């Protein structure tokens with residue numbers, strides 16, 4: 001959107017259905033950060049939803065609001081048939097094991113003083129699940145699932161591991177309670193490309209092995225495309241475009257999606273980057289006083305008067321492809337990089 | 346000094362003043378003495394760069410890119426550093442200069458931009474003063490002229506309302522704007538070389554594209570040479586004339602940019618490129634991974650440093666270090682016994698695959714081991 005609406009929601013059972021999600025933060029006297037403003041999406045069982053956008057657009061806040069960390073300002077979060085926003089504290093706690101989150105900075109998200117085997121086993125202790133032998137077996141299983149040898153690695157502390165290995169440990173820990181939904185918040189953004197590939201493949205394998213449903217948050221569109229079934233593009237607290245991963249990249253319809261795609265530095269010298277300033281100008285405005293109407297209008301090359309007056313609503317452009325824009329891009333890539341026809345080797 | 350001043354007042358230099366390359370690095374080595382032993386961060390690096398050209402330096406983190414660029418400039422810790430080799434800049438040997446002499450080169454002849462703008466900006470000094478300071482000190486311009494140039498510079502790096510911004514402190518600006526200010530400071534004295542170390546790594550893709558465009562434009566207009574250091578092959582692909590790939594302190598391949606992508610010889614370059622998710626690939630494409638991690642720079646493997654992770658590796662690679670060899674394209678060099686795209690390379694890869702020892706994605710199982 002930079003707009004609102006619920007046209008993108010599918011009928012039938014979704015594992016997660018988020019409707020009209022709003023998260024505001026207080027930022028000083030009479031100032032409010034509109035971090036997430038009327039966002040709706042759903043994730044089917046076994047699906048991976050990619051959430052992509054520039055930093056500060058509200059991706060992490062959305063992920064945390066799904067987990068009720070903290071509870072959103074308003075809106076509905078239905079998970080496995082339960083309305084989480086309506087649950088009392090105790091009942092909400094009971095749902096926690098089913099939703100796990102992993103973060104960008106793997107090293108600092110692990111307790112530095114503990115042995116990694118204890119870090120991984122901890123969730124079982126916290127939830128009082130299983131006996132000693134059962135716990136050991138589960139620890140062994142998840143270490144194996146993430147490609148680490150528990151006998152060789154278990155006794156060491158997080159600082160003795162590289163960033164990629166720490167991310168493996170975080171993933172192992174997140175699997176201990178057999179979650180149904182895994183929210184990955186920029187899990188590879190801090191890693192080298194070679195390690196990034198290892199972790200992306202690991203996440204794909206893990207998802208298959210454990211039948212997980214995933215929300216994958218990232219700012220790198222190529223990474224998001226690689227892991228996602230469906231992608232939601234976010235800008236300044238709103239959704240712009242929702243579509244199947246391949247379809248979104250073949251037919252980017254929202255001007256912001258096009259701008260993001262045009263900005264990607266492709267590892268191919270045949271794809272000439274725009275050097276004429278045709279890419280996206282300016283920077284993301286402050287969420288304290290977001291622009292009226294379409295929030296993207298201050299940077300949008302297609303903006304008209306209507307965009308300031310009226311917020312665009314999500315509507316279907318093609319089968320299962322939704323966009324919130326008054327003047328969507330009909331033919332893909334209207335500005336930015338000139339992209340020679342994609343060559344698959 | 347005098348020559349520099351004249352050059353400035355008449356605008357930007359229009360033509361090379363000296364013949365030969367602007368920067369020549371020969372067998373540069375930079376090691377650190379540590380409690381664990383000697384860290385061989387840069388180990389015998391050579392290259393040269395002509396005026397107005399851009400060299401990209403790529404490699405995984407820890408491969409020695411930052412140490413290389415700081416060693417070229419002479420910006421190293423005072424103790425526990427062992428440096429050897431030559432760095433000739435515009436005909437002068439920089440390794441022979443004192444720190445005081447280098448100060449006349451840093452920021453004047455060689456501009457610098459780092460990943461974190463706050464490492465080069467003074468947090469308690471207003472933006473305008475950071476620019477005029479260096480203009481007045483190095484070029485001797487007066488207050489009014491300094492201010493006029495600062496406004497022009499901020500404008501040229503795409504900062505809106507530059508006059509108002511002169512009075513801002515760095516923390517009042519966004520990350521992207523701060524990086525633009527850093528670039529303005531770096532360009533203030535009209536340097537002939539810009540060293541940019543991961544200048545866009547901390548920025549969003551859209552802002553990254555803006556900053557890279559800005560650097561390219563400034564470089565063209567000023568006929569300035571640039572060393573662009575990054576871990577991202579995508580960043581250098583469309584924006585450099587030449588690329589040097591670093592691995593464990595050495596340049597393992599260097600080639601004109603198009604050649605590097607179309608005719609790479611190093612298995613490492615190939616593996617790095619293959620591990621990047623491509624927009625052109627359908628979703629859920631399995632990425633080919635480089636197994637394991639780069640070697641510890643204190644305990645380097647014998648022979649080829651990529652040997653433990655290389656899908657082409659053979660016994661010879663473990664025993665003998667491959668020398669720098671020339672490929673067919675002028676300016677294309679690499680270090681490998683079994684290069685990509687050659688009969689030897691194909692045989693080596695086939696042999697490993699047949700024996701199932703190091704297929705891409707399989708856990709580390711070095712051939713010949």
Ligand SMILES: Nc1ncnc2c1ncn2[C@@H]1O[C@H](COP(=O)(O)OP(=O)(O)O)[C@@H](O)[C@H]1O
Nearest residue numbers: 025033035054055056057058059060061062287
């Ligand atoms: N606890 C908080 N208090 C105030 N503002 C916050 C808080 N958390 C996030 N924000 C703000 O909300 C906006 C969205 O942040 P975030 O969800 O972290 O974005 P993203 O993950 O897309 O980078 C940003 O402007 C951020 O500064």
Ligand SMILES: Nc1ncnc2c1ncn2[C@@H]1O[C@H](COP(=O)(O)OP(=O)(O)O)[C@@H](O)[C@H]1O
Nearest residue numbers: 377384386405406407408409410411412413642
């Ligand atoms: N002052 C120092 N003392 C000891 N080791 C150092 C020092 N500076 C850098 N190193 C080491 O040198 C190696 C290369 O580092 P660097 O040049 O920063 O890599 P890159 O920029 O490619 O990520 C790393 O192993 C790093 O830990």
Ligand code: SF4
Nearest residue numbers: 294297300307325326
């Ligand atoms: S055309 Fe209007 S509605 Fe569409 S993205 Fe641009 S500003 Fe928003």
Ligand code: SF4
Nearest residue numbers: 649652655662681682
């Ligand atoms: S084939 Fe041998 S020499 Fe070439 S990169 Fe691999 S290990 Fe090194």
Ligand SMILES: [Mg+2]
Nearest residue numbers: 059060061186
């Ligand atoms: Mg975030």
Ligand SMILES: [Mg+2]
Nearest residue numbers: 410411412543
């Ligand atoms: Mg570095």
